[in-house]
Amino acid sequence: MSELTSSAAEWDASDELAxxxxxxxxxxxxxxxxxxxGALPAHVPGRVEDVVRRQWGELRIRSWDESDWWTAPERIGxxxxxxxxxxxxxxxxxxxTSVNVFKAVVAAVRMAGEDRDEILVDATTFPTDGYIxxxxxxxxxxxxxxxxxxxxPAALGPRTAAVLLNHVDYRTGRLHDLPALTAAVHAAGAxxxxxxxxxxxxxxxxxxxxxxxxxxxxxxxxxxxxxGSPAYLYVRHGLQDRFDSPLPGWNSHVEPFGMRSAxxxxxxxxxxxxxxxxxLSLLALEAALDVWDGVTVEAVRAKSLALTDFFLRCVGExxxxxxxxxxxxxxxxxxxxxxxxxxxxAGAVMERLIxxxxxxxxxxxxxxxxxxxxxxxxxxxxxxxARVLAEVL
Amino acid sequence: MSELTSSAAEWDASDELAxxxxxxxxxxxxxxxxxxxGALPAHVPGRVEDVVRRQWGELRIRSWDESDWWTAPERIGxxxxxxxxxxxxxxxxxxxTSVNVFKAVVAAVRMAGEDRDEILVDATTFPTDGYIxxxxxxxxxxxxxxxxxxxxPAALGPRTAAVLLNHVDYRTGRLHDLPALTAAVHAAGAxxxxxxxxxxxxxxxxxxxxxxxxxxxxxxxxxxxxxGSPAYLYVRHGLQDRFDSPLPGWNSHVEPFGMRSAxxxxxxxxxxxxxxxxxLSLLALEAALDVWDGVTVEAVRAKSLALTDFFLRCVGExxxxxxxxxxxxxxxxxxxxxxxxxxxxAGAVMERLIxxxxxxxxxxxxxxxxxxxxxxxxxxxxxxxARVLAEVL
Numbered sequence: 001m002s003e004l005t006s007s008a009a010e011w012d013a014s015d016e017l018a019x020x021x022x023x024x025x026x027x028x029x030x031x032x033x034x035x036x037x038g039a040l041p042a043h044v045p046g047r048v049e050d051v052v053r054r055q056w057g058e059l060r061i062r063s064w065d066e067s068d069w070w071t072a073p074e075r076i077g078x079x080x081x082x083x084x085x086x087x088x089x090x091x092x093x094x095x096x097t098s099v100n101v102f103k104a105v106v107a108a109v110r111m112a113g114e115d116r117d118e119i120l121v122d123a124t125t126f127p128t129d130g131y132i133x134x135x136x137x138x139x140x141x142x143x144x145x146x147x148x149x150x151x152x153p154a155a156l157g158p159r160t161a162a163v164l165l166n167h168v169d170y171r172t173g174r175l176h177d178l179p180a181l182t183a184a185v186h187a188a189g190a191x192x193x194x195x196x197x198x199x200x201x202x203x204x205x206x207x208x209x210x211x212x213x214x215x216x217x218x219x220x221x222x223x224x225x226x227x228g229s230p231a232y233l234y235v236r237h238g239l240q241d242r243f244d245s246p247l248p249g250w251n252s253h254v255e256p257f258g259m260r261s262a263x264x265x266x267x268x269x270x271x272x273x274x275x276x277x278x279x280l281s282l283l284a285l286e287a288a289l290d291v292w293d294g295v296t297v298e299a300v301r302a303k304s305l306a307l308t309d310f311f312l313r314c315v316g317e318x319x320x321x322x323x324x325x326x327x328x329x330x331x332x333x334x335x336x337x338x339x340x341x342x343x344x345x346a347g348a349v350m351e352r353l354i355x356x357x358x359x360x361x362x363x364x365x366x367x368x369x370x371x372x373x374x375x376x377x378x379x380x381x382x383x384x385x386a387r388v389l390a391e392v393l
Numbered sequence: 394m395s396e397l398t399s400s401a402a403e404w405d406a407s408d409e410l411a412x413x414x415x416x417x418x419x420x421x422x423x424x425x426x427x428x429x430x431g432a433l434p435a436h437v438p439g440r441v442e443d444v445v446r447r448q449w450g451e452l453r454i455r456s457w458d459e460s461d462w463w464t465a466p467e468r469i470g471x472x473x474x475x476x477x478x479x480x481x482x483x484x485x486x487x488x489x490t491s492v493n494v495f496k497a498v499v500a501a502v503r504m505a506g507e508d509r510d511e512i513l514v515d516a517t518t519f520p521t522d523g524y525i526x527x528x529x530x531x532x533x534x535x536x537x538x539x540x541x542x543x544x545x546p547a548a549l550g551p552r553t554a555a556v557l558l559n560h561v562d563y564r565t566g567r568l569h570d571l572p573a574l575t576a577a578v579h580a581a582g583a584x585x586x587x588x589x590x591x592x593x594x595x596x597x598x599x600x601x602x603x604x605x606x607x608x609x610x611x612x613x614x615x616x617x618x619x620x621g622s623p624a625y626l627y628v629r630h631g632l633q634d635r636f637d638s639p640l641p642g643w644n645s646h647v648e649p650f651g652m653r654s655a656x657x658x659x660x661x662x663x664x665x666x667x668x669x670x671x672x673l674s675l676l677a678l679e680a681a682l683d684v685w686d687g688v689t690v691e692a693v694r695a696k697s698l699a700l701t702d703f704f705l706r707c708v709g710e711x712x713x714x715x716x717x718x719x720x721x722x723x724x725x726x727x728x729x730x731x732x733x734x735x736x737x738x739a740g741a742v743m744e745r746l747i748x749x750x751x752x753x754x755x756x757x758x759x760x761x762x763x764x765x766x767x768x769x770x771x772x773x774x775x776x777x778x779a780r781v782l783a784e785v786l
Contacts, residue, residue: 025450033454040450045442052441052677056619057418057433061426061752069620096668098642099492106532123654128643128668131656135639139499139532146654171652218669226449227462227672246528249491250521259564259757261516261539263524275489275521276611279620280441280674359454364652 004314004383011310011379017303021376023291024224029357030381030388035198035338035371036361038224038288047287051280063279072282073230073251074269079289080223080232083297084196084215085206090234092269093219093285094277097197097231098128099247100216101164103272104233105136106246108162108191108214111239116161116190120147126170129195133164139246149176156188163190167205168198168336171363173308173328175199175336179210186211197221202337202374203301207234214239222337222373225285233272240268249274291375303374304337307382311339311370314386323393327367338371343393352392358385397707397776404703404772410696414769416684417617422750423774423781428591428731428764429754431617431681440680444673456672465675466623466644467662472682473616473625476690477589477608478599483627485662486612486678487670490590490624491521492640493609494557496665497626498529499639501555501584501607504632509554509583511536513545519563522588526557532639542569549581556583560598561591561729564756566701566721568592568729572603579604590614595730595767596694600627607632615730615766618678626665633661642667684768696767697730700775704732704763707779716786720760731764736786745785751778 012018025040055067064070077091084091095103109119121133123146130146137144147155149165156163163185168175178194185192194215199205201222207215215234219225235243245265250256251273254266265271312326324341343349343366350362360370370385405411418433448460457463470484477484488496502512514526516539523539530537540548542558549556556578561568571587578585587608592598594615600608608627612618628636638658643649644666647659658664705719717734736742736759743755753763763778 025446027451031453037449037454039453040445045445045450048445048673049438049442052433052438052619053418056430057438058420060424060432061430061754062747063620095488095492096642096671098644098668099488099640102640126643127646127652127654127656130654131641131643131646134656135641139639220669226445227456228669228675229673230671231668246532247492247495248524248528249489250519250524251491253520253524257757259520261520261523263520263527275491275624276613276621278489278623278671278674280622280677281671282621284445284673354455361454364650 004317008379008383011306015303015379016299017295017374018378020291020295021378024376026376029359030385032358032360032370032372032377032385034373034377035221037220037227038222038373039376041224041288041291043290044226044284044287048280048284051283069279072279072286073273073277076282076286076289077232077269079286080219083292084200084234085204086208086234089268090236091232092272093232093282094230094273097195097216097218098132100231100233101129101132101193101195102136103245103247104193104214104216105133105162105164106140107243108193109136109140109142110244111191111242112161116159118143118145118159119161120145120152120155120163122165123148124169125166126197129164129166149181152181153184156184156190158189160188160190162193164193164195166195166198170198171340171367171369173336173338173340175203175334178205178212182210182212198336198338202304204297208236212236219285223285224288224291226281226288229281229285230278235269235272240271243271245271247274251275251277295375300374304372305332305335307372307374307377307379308335308337308339310379311372311382311386314383315341315389318386318390319393324368337374338369341368342366343368349392353389356388356392358388397710401772401776404699408696408772409692410688410767411771413684413688414771417769419769422752423778425751425753425763425765425770425778427766427769428614430613430620431615431766432769434617434681434684436683437619437677437680441673441677444676462672465672465679466666466670469675469679469682470625470662472679473612476685477593477627478597479601479627482661483629484625485665486625486675487623487666490609490611491525493624493626494522494525494586494588495529496638496640497586497607497609498526498555498557499533500636501586502529502533502535503637504584504635505554509552511538511552512554513538513540513548513556515558516541517562518559519590522557522559542574545574546577549577549583551582553581553583555586557586557588559588559591563591564733564760564762566729566731566733568596568727571598571605575603575605591729595697597690601629605629612678616678617681617684619674619681622674622678623671628662628665633664636664638664640667644668644670688768693767697765698725698728700765700767700770700772701728701730701732703772704765704775704779707776708734708782711779711783712786717761730767731762734761735759736761742785746782749781749785751781
């Protein structure tokens with residue numbers, strides 16, 4: 001047994017989250033793509049079956065009340081809230097991340113008022129945020145300005161209406177300084193919209209503690225909600241009355257079953273709803289969130305850093321120097337829960353890795369991306385992934 | 394056996410769709426709320442279980458390719474297309490009806506050009522269409538003008554950009570004249586957006602035949618896709634290159650995995666996509682559409698009219714004159730697949746009906762609404778519903 005395999009065994013033996021792994025359906029491979037699609041929690045199929053056979057099949061329309069379908073968006077939002085550091089009543093689930101980015105950016109611009117005519121967006125963002133922010137800018141008569149996150153403080157000014165940033169960069173895994181950037185945006189009198197897709201469920205976010213204005217995120221990565229499960233929108237309490245949605249569907253009406261021709265928005269988180277919620281996916285997500293019972297985000301973060309530290313160490317020992325280069329920050333304060341390795345033939349390498357049972361993903365043009373979900377990834381997985389990587393390189 | 398029960402038995406005996414009823418999970422009640430939530434097709438739970446356990450649980454991220462998740466929105470759109478009279482390549486599934494109304498109305502206004510500054514909307518519309526159209530108007534700098542469908546021809550003019558209409562009125566069940574209204578809108582140089590929520594799956598729509606520009610609809614009523622299943626968007630071939638989405642998410646990019654910072658829209662139906670599609674609900678819908686195998690919309694329409702005719706006749710014979718008043722048109726050309734009865738104490742009456750196993754719904758302030766899904770409602774159901782209604786009144 002090499003020093004690294006024995007280290008892995010020691011870490012796994014003392015891992016307080018080790019038992020959580022048993023809550024998921026896994027196989028004999030190594031799954032390091034939970035930052036694209038989280039693994040299936042073992043109890044979810046049974047819950048989905050109940051939703052389909054009993055709630056839909058038997059109760060049918062009565063389930064809107066009797067199975068509490070109607071309140072699912074805000075109820076499940078309250079399940080996500082503690083994972084992102086939000087008190088209840090501020091998170092609502094529904095629609096895709098892209099649609100929620102649109103709601104949040106337009107609403108932020110409207111809060112900022114007519115005098116502020118510029119929206120800043122992370123220049124290195126996952127593309128959809130940039131496309132949607134451009135549409136929000138076009139439709140609100142603002143200018144969109146792409147800025148590297150590090151340059152945001154210098155770019156802020158009296159023209160800034162809103163700033164759309166990613167908490168963790170989807171390619172490099174860099175964790176941006178949410179508290180400092182939020183404070184800088186506020187000092188300039190503007191509003192923040194944070195995209196938490198690559199941080200929620202992997203590390204503490206602290207939305208309330210840091211005074212974030214609006215945030216969005218997906219639920220199919222570290223929250224394991226299933227393929228394309230609905231996204232969420234956070235609007236902090238103090239701004240909810242000013243949240244002026246560009247998608248004021250009937251579900252966000254103060255009296256949705258009053259069938260009024262005049263729109264009057266609901267108070268609180270439901271104001272972020274739009275149309276009829278997607279019940280099958282919502283309730284699969286709700287079930288999936290049960291894996292968090294007894295788990296703290298702080299414990300997840302501690303393990304995440306240990307996993308990524310260990311992966312970098314294993315790669316350093318196994319892979320010939322210069323064959324790959326990590327683009328993920330070494331400093332813990334700047335690292336999410338993934339490691340991205342630059343490698344000239346990354347696409348072909350990832351295919352070979354997957355053929356050997358180590359599943360990560362390839363981000364063009366040259367990145368191997370490995371996500372570490374502390375709920376089900378073990379240190380033995382990490383050692384094996386690095387070893388197989390060295391073999392296929 | 395009364396004359397009506399024997400008539401019902403005869404109709405059921407000669408019903409060419411009678412066997413289709415066996416494809417659904419039903420109970421010993423009468424379900425006349427399929428225009429709110431369609432009944433569960435019996436094979437759907439097994440298909441959903443496969444999606445959850447095997448596609449998600451075992452294949453995980455590989456299912457985007459291997460289980461054809463990625464192409465589901467347009468593939469399932471092509472399954473819906475023949476039900477609404479559309480050739481392939483024009484329908485895409487995803488998001489809620491409200492979100493699709495936003496895409497369609499904004500896109501229609503943009504097609505109409507800067508000189509046309511007015512949007513007409515059905516004044517009697519299901520509320521969400523009106524709320525969303527108001528937002529579309531606000532965000533494109535147009536004026537929204539509510540008009541009764543019958544008054545649309547007179548309201549059209551050189552200022553008209555787009556007209557948002559319901560094919561069937563959700564309260565009264567009135568079927569509007571889609572061919573004539575579409576022709577009138579086109580004669581004025583404007584664009585049509587039809588909401589098919591209460592017609593698709595119940596009667597022929599003929600989108601291509603009548604030159605409709607854009608259309609949207611839900612899939613959880615007569616298409617039986619399940620609670621909150623995703624909606625669809627139709628953009629006719631000739632307009633697809635001009636479809637300029639207000640929600641240009643990464644799924645609508647010509648090269649979605651290229652991760653480009655500049656947006657370039659995909660050709661064809663996928664241009665109407667936004668974010669990551671909701672796979673569980675999409676694939677439940679895909680399975681549900683199998684109940685249409687061997688069924689024509691024309692046969693469904695013929696049975697639908699026979700069912701509603703028969704219901705009106707039974708109500709006329711069983712219910713004391715003057716106790717309820719039908720607000721649904723008698724003329725077949727003006728009737729959808731529902732009957733709405735005005736009744737002072739409609740809320741309480743519907744509660745009693747549901748207590749007796751006859752499920753319809755109540756639309757404030759005073760309507761009893763009964764939807765007739767020809768795929769699974771029998772003439773015996775209809776007779777019984779009217780009889781129980783007379784008893785509880």
